[in-house]
Amino acid sequence: MRDNKIDSYSANGIYPPLKPFRSGRMPVDDLHTLYWEESGNPQGVPVLFLHGGPGAGTAPSHRQFFDPDHYHIVLFDQRGSGKSTPLGEARQNTTQLLVEDIERLREMMGIEEWLIFGGSWGSTLALAYGQAHPERCTGFILRGIFLGTQAEVDWFLQGMPLFFPEEHAQFVGLIPEDERDDLLGAYMKRLFSDDAAESLRAAQAWSRYEANCLHLLPRPEVARMFSAACVALGVGRLGAHYFCNKMFLSENQLLNNMDRIAHLPAVIIQGRYDVICPPRTAWQLRQAWPQASFEMVNDAGHAASEPGIASALVAATERFKLTGSL
Numbered sequence: 032m033r034d035n036k037i038d039s040y041s042a043n044g045i046y047p048p049l050k051p052f053r054s055g056r057m058p059v060d061d062l063h064t065l066y067w068e069e070s071g072n073p074q075g076v077p078v079l080f081l082h083g084g085p086g087a088g089t090a091p092s093h094r095q096f097f098d099p100d101h102y103h104i105v106l107f108d109q110r111g112s113g114k115s116t117p118l119g120e121a122r123q124n125t126t127q128l129l130v131e132d133i134e135r136l137r138e139m140m141g142i143e144e145w146l147i148f149g150g151s152w153g154s155t156l157a158l159a160y161g162q163a164h165p166e167r168c169t170g171f172i173l174r175g176i177f178l179g180t181q182a183e184v185d186w187f188l189q190g191m192p193l194f195f196p197e198e199h200a201q202f203v204g205l206i207p208e209d210e211r212d213d214l215l216g217a218y219m220k221r222l223f224s225d226d227a228a229e230s231l232r233a234a235q236a237w238s239r240y241e242a243n244c245l246h247l248l249p250r251p252e253v254a255r256m257f258s259a260a261c262v263a264l265g266v267g268r269l270g271a272h273y274f275c276n277k278m279f280l281s282e283n284q285l286l287n288n289m290d291r292i293a294h295l296p297a298v299i300i301q302g303r304y305d306v307i308c309p310p311r312t313a314w315q316l317r318q319a320w321p322q323a324s325f326e327m328v329n330d331a332g333h334a335a336s337e338p339g340i341a342s343a344l345v346a347a348t349e350r351f352k353l354t355g356s357l
Contacts, residue, residue, distance in 0.1 A: 044342045045095040057139060059110070059132050062123050066114035067107035067136060071099035076169075076352070077142045079133070080106045081160075083151035083175075086269030087262070088113020092336070096148070096344050101352050105145070107136055109156075112265045119234070119264035121223070121272040126179075126279035130160045137167060146351060148344075150174035150335050151308060155278060155285070162291045170296040171323075172347045174340060175305055175333050176313040178285050179278030183312060187274070188214050194306045195244045202240035205233060219275055222268045231260055234267030241266060244306050247332040289319040297323040298347045302331035302340055 054068035071094070078097055082089050089106045097104050108115040110124045110132065133156075137145065144167050149157035154173040161168045177183055192199030203211060210217040221233035235258045242257035243249075257263060273279070297320060301313035310327065317325045324347075331337035335344060 044345045045092070046097065046099060046345070047095070048091060049094055049099050051094075057107075057136065059128075059135060060123055062117070062120065063110045064116050065107055065110065065132060065136070067105070069103065069105055069140070070094045071097060071102045071104040073103060075101050075103040077103045077105060077140075077145035078348070079137075079145045079147050080104065081147065081149035081153035081156050082106075082109065082112065083149075083153045084112060084266055084269060085109065085152045085273045086112045086119070086265030086267070087152075088115075088265055096335075096341070097348050098352060102348070103142075105136070105140065105142075107132075111269050118261065119268040121268055124269065124272065125276070126156065126159050126273075129156055130163050133160050134164060134167070143167075144169050146170050146172065148172045148348070151177055151333065152273075155179050155280075158285045158292070159280070161295070162285070162288045165292050165295065168292065168295055170351060171292070172298050172300070172344065172351070173316075174300045174335055174344060175308045176299060176301060176316050177308045178283075178312055178316065179280045180282060180312075181277065183308070184215075184274045184277070186309065187307065191244055191306055198240055198243040202236055205236045215271060215274055218267075218271050222271050230268070231264065234260075234263040237267035237270060238263035241270070241307065245332060245334040247302070247304050247330065247337060250334075253334075286315065286319050293320055293322065296351075298350075299323050299325045300340060300343045300347065301325075301327050302333055302337060303327050303329045304331065305333040307333040 049070050051068035051070045056064050056066055058064045080093050088108045093106055094104050109129055111120040146169050147157045147161060155177050157171055157173060206217045218233055218237060221229055224230045238257040239254050242254040299313055299317055301310050317323055326343050328339040328343055331339045
């Protein structure tokens, strides 16, 4: 019988807040040190949470998608993100290095294999990690799919104003008119300027633009949170860095390598009105992964905190808990 206790916790069915039972810092090279934490059941089924951005970092609410009695919940802040240091650092920061970091973390924790849970950029990294180390993955729960293609990068910079024209006007407004033909290049110049104030202004503009487009309905408090330097420097600097470098992936790499993980169980959850990562991309992934479960949430945008998406994510972790597959 399904455990109905989660239904009484909140309107969107997530678990109550919980604290880590262990946390620490892991140096991964001469520059980067990663923050990591474990919560839930130390003897439970391991699950790895991969945050979005790039650069957004983890939050306490990310522990709440999982039954803490059943799951050994692992969160970490990727290079340059959240509590990892240095914040917003783009040097020695690539997709391949993040995949290596995940393996280093797994080995440090003595975990043989784990369920991979990721949304937005976290879905990109989940697929890249899974395709590099399929033997270490028991399955995938993915949300708001981003495959790292040039078309998706172009959409973020040029397509989203079809739905968020005011927000895009503010985003572009930071850049002089004679530089707007290369918006990404103009932002890169400012984000990595030697002038710390100029860099922060650019990071806040980038981060605020993303935050204002996350939800189906406006959430101004989220934009304010994303404007804080501790969030904006990671989201802005690393978002532009990864975009400028084509996510360190060859075009269509993740779809082309689906044969490496197609045998593993997966669920794909997508907001119908996700403007940041439009549904067509999730559908493309579903077509390349016939055995995956696919759920379109008809009253949601991009964010994992959208009630329908949060409920679907928890339902997926529950199904995996009860059946061992999705």
